Amino acid sequence: MRDELAPDPLESRLATRLARLRAEQGLSLEVLAERTAISRATLSRLERGEASPTAAMLGRLCAAYGRTLSWLMREVEESAPPLVPAAAQPCWTDPETGFRRRTVSPPGPGLRGEMLEGRLPPGAAIAYADSPQPGLEHHLWLLEGALELTVEGVTHRLSPGDCLRYRLHGATRFHCPPGGGAARYVLALCQP
Structure with a gap:
């Protein structure tokens, strides 16, 4: 069991990568705050690893940097071999909503697709203002619950069993209605 006071290695790498992305693009905290509607103080805390970003924050940051959340996570996760055992699939939990994201098949060199498993608790919702890559192909297959x-x-x-296919150009909102179980789904993303 991980020491609760020790920083999570994935979150530490994410904080470092967020700081580097801003530096690589030559953005000040003020400019990034304007583009993302995330306060300058919060951005600073995220980059220092003093706060955990929510899914909505990561979505806004990815849109500002022109990356999908999966590509950002791939940059901070350890590289995956062709076979990705369940125990080696990285998981991330949104501290605000309890949304859990597991990278089943991470993006990789020479591959255009990736698969994620999402688990959204009853009553929870996550909204993304824009697509980080307009036209990105999505295939969402609901395994359990309602979405x-x-x-x-x-x-x-x-x-359960329904599949929604779409190319994303704008905003999305995921909502698991209250009163039932968690919505568990597989999301396949295909780069254009």
Whole structure:
């Protein structure tokens, strides 16, 4: 069991990568705060590893940097071999909503696709203001629970076994209705 006072290695690498991305793009904290609607103080704390970003924050940061969340996470996760055992698949939990993201098949050199598993608790919602890469192909297969997925203003209500396919150009909102179990899904992303 990991010492609760010791920093999480993945979160430490994420903080370092966020700071480097801002430096690589020559952005001040003020400019990045304006582009993302995340306060300068919060951005500074994220880059120093003093705070954990939420899924919504990471979505806004990825949009500002022109990356998908998966590509950002790939940059901070350890590289994966062709076979990715379940125990080696990195997981991340949004501290605000309890959303859990597991990288089942990370992006890699020469590969255009990736797969993620998402688990959204009942009553929780995550909204992304924009697509970090317009036109990115998505295939969402709901395994358990119920999910309301709003893509560019159109809400789709999914039941177990349903698959929603779309190219994303704008905002999305994932919502697990209260009263049932968690929404568990697989999301396949394909680079254009």
